[in-house]
Amino acid sequence: MSIRTLCLSACLLLLTACASTPPPRDALYNELGGQAGIEALVETLLFRVSDDARIAHHFKDVNIINLNDRLVEFLCVQSGGPCTYAGKDMAEAHKHVKVAEADFNALVEDLMWAMDQRGLSRRTQNRLLQRLAAMQRDVVRRGQQASLQSAESGAAR
Amino acid sequence: MSSFPPRVSIALVSLAALACCALPAYAGQGRLLATGGATQVEGSAGGGVVPWAVLAGYGTDQQLGGTAFYTRVDTGDYALDAYGAAFTLHNRLELSVARQSFDLGELQRQLALPWDALEQDIFGAKLRVAGDVVYTRMPQISVGVQHKRMRDGTLPLALGARDDQGTDAYLSATKLFLDGAGGYQLLLNATLRNTSANQGGLLGFGGDQRAARSWVWEGSAAVLLDPRLAVGVEYRQKPDNLGFAREDDWRDVFVAWFPNKHVAVVGAWADLGSIATLDDQRGAYVSLQLSF
Numbered sequence: 246m247s248i249r250t251l252c253l254s255a256c257l258l259l260l261t262a263c264a265s266t267p268p269p270r271d272a273l274y275n276e277l278g279g280q281a282g283i284e285a286l287v288e289t290l291l292f293r294v295s296d297d298a299r300i301a302h303h304f305k306d307v308n309i310i311n312l313n314d315r316l317v318e319f320l321c322v323q324s325g326g327p328c329t330y331a332g333k334d335m336a337e338a339h340k341h342v343k344v345a346e347a348d349f350n351a352l353v354e355d356l357m358w359a360m361d362q363r364g365l366s367r368r369t370q371n372r373l374l375q376r377l378a379a380m381q382r383d384v385v386r387r388g389q390q391a392s393l394q395s396a397e398s399g400a401a402r
Numbered sequence: 403m404s405s406f407p408p409r410v411s412i413a414l415v416s417l418a419a420l421a422c423c424a425l426p427a428y429a430g431q432g433r434l435l436a437t438g439g440a441t442q443v444e445g446s447a448g449g450g451v452v453p454w455a456v457l458a459g460y461g462t463d464q465q466l467g468g469t470a471f472y473t474r475v476d477t478g479d480y481a482l483d484a485y486g487a488a489f490t491l492h493n494r495l496e497l498s499v500a501r502q503s504f505d506l507g508e509l510q511r512q513l514a515l516p517w518d519a520l521e522q523d524i525f526g527a528k529l530r531v532a533g534d535v536v537y538t539r540m541p542q543i544s545v546g547v548q549h550k551r552m553r554d555g556t557l558p559l560a561l562g563a564r565d566d567q568g569t570d571a572y573l574s575a576t577k578l579f580l581d582g583a584g585g586y587q588l589l590l591n592a593t594l595r596n597t598s599a600n601q602g603g604l605l606g607f608g609g610d611q612r613a614a615r616s617w618v619w620e621g622s623a624a625v626l627l628d629p630r631l632a633v634g635v636e637y638r639q640k641p642d643n644l645g646f647a648r649e650d651d652w653r654d655v656f657v658a659w660f661p662n663k664h665v666a667v668v669g670a671w672a673d674l675g676s677i678a679t680l681d682d683q684r685g686a687y688v689s690l691q692l693s694f
Binding site for chain 1: 434462463464537580585586627
């Protein structure tokens with residue numbers, strides 16, 4: 246086979262790879278283990294969060310059963326699964342909560358820990374993180390109150 | 403190792419004092435692992451030789467943070483030692499100091515030079531202008547300066563350099579694509595630098611061949627195989643100002659390990675091209691960073 250033919254074949258292969266259909270919308274849902282996988286992931290995550298001194302206080306007055314159910318629905322919908330999310334959107338749900346950047350990142354770290362515990366592959370983890378990352382700005386409030394409260398708790402430490 | 407001049411000593415002592423006394427009350431580790439990057443060879447947060455838009459340490463918009471680093475590059479003919487510290491205010495402004503000591507090694511033996519090393523101090527400032535490396539659709543964008551002062555510019559000035567001090571200015575854009583590289587996290591960085599430095603400033607600033615400042619570009623790409631482990635490549639274009647010796651662009655391949663938010667270790671293979679008439683300067687690069 247000549248060099249030219251080789252190059253042509255390589256180009257064609259690349260083109261085919263690019264043109265091939267994207268994975269089905271529920272691929273991530275299946276990678277997470279479907280409904281059972283997501284329920285197990287959320288349970289692991291919430292146990293981790295309740296032990297996380299950085300952010301546990303944010304959840305102390307929260308109805309944990311309700312939070313669990315909404316989170317399962319939320320991740321199911323985000324991963325393309327056959328669910329309906331009955332909760333508020335992220336901005337609305339966090340409207341009255343003072344979530345600092347560090348709080349949000351702590352939750353992300355807990356989620357990564359939980360995904361490791363569930364044995365999810367690196368690529369599956371990254372796909373889910375990618376879908377959730379855009380919500381950071383809806384959750385993290387950069388308002389005066391949030392800054393003041395964090396500054397106070399920082400100074401008190 | 404020679405002693406510090408008073409100015410650097412004061413800066414270093416101030417940073418150390420901040421690290422020891424002020425920081426426990428306010429320092430934070432609120433950003434995600436590896437998002438402070440490593441410390442590049444001039445003391446700014448970045449890769450190995452390229453400054454990135456990320457700021458040193460792990461502090462968020464409400465926290466302080468910082469790093470200390472030591473780096474050694476050994477090409478056989480030459481060796482470069484660099485060390486310093488950086489301090490970041492509210493993930494907005496990074497201030498850094500670094501010293502580079504360039505062991506002339508083979509060149510000193512060949513030319514029987516009365517100097518065994520060229521040294522410079524680098525005072526850096528970097529301002530995050532927009533974006534967040536992880537969370538915004540746009541890249542994180544920062545502007546920075548690196549003010550460099552040779553400790554003894556006699557040799558570079560004799561070789562044709564115009565000045566023994568100079569200031570680089572740069573614009574960096576850095577973005578982490580969470581499932582960018584076949585499902586793995588991909589970090590891309592592009593830096594545009596305005597500089598007159600010869601070999602980063604170790605051979606002075608401006609030259610007999612070209613006195614003017616130059617625009618050069620620098621780029622980095624890294625894949626995170628794991629949140630703790632990155633492999634990547636870097637390229638840094640350089641001006642070529644001096645008549646007596648050609649200057650080449652720099653490039654390297656690196657592995658960076660972030661076992662936790664306090665320690666980072668970078669190992670690299672660097673190709674620094676021709677330096678002061680000695681061609682093919684390639685060798686190992688090792689860097690240790692501590693974060694607080």
